[in-house]
Amino acid sequence: LKARERTLGPEHVDTITSINSLAILLQDRGQLSEAHSLFTRALKANMKNMGDHHPSTLTSMSNLASLHQDAGRLNEAEP
Numbered sequence: 001l002k003a004r005e006r007t008l009g010p011e012h013v014d015t016i017t018s019i020n021s022l023a024i025l026l027q028d029r030g031q032l033s034e035a036h037s038l039f040t041r042a043l044k045a046n047m048k049n050m051g052d053h054h055p056s057t058l059t060s061m062s063n064l065a066s067l068h069q070d071a072g073r074l075n076e077a078e079p
Contacts, residue, residue, distance in 0.1 A: 001019065011048065013056070016045050016049075019041055023035045023063065023067075032070065043061060047060075
């Protein structure tokens with residue numbers, strides 16, 4: 001991830017893909033706080049770069065909602 005950030009920049013589409021992949025791994029390992037931080041970062045970058053309704057943005061929203069479900073915080077998941 002650090003190499004992509006350094007080479008491509010922190011908001012490049014490939015960097016955001018790496019952020020999401022790392023967040024999914026952390027979620028699967030039960031490291032929900034760390035995953036939340038990365039999912040949130042990816043969502044903000046996708047919203048800024050691609051808009052609210054782009055498929056990548058919607059995937060980021062879904063990933064974050066899934067994390068909230070895993071953490072038992074459904075009230076924090078936005079529709």
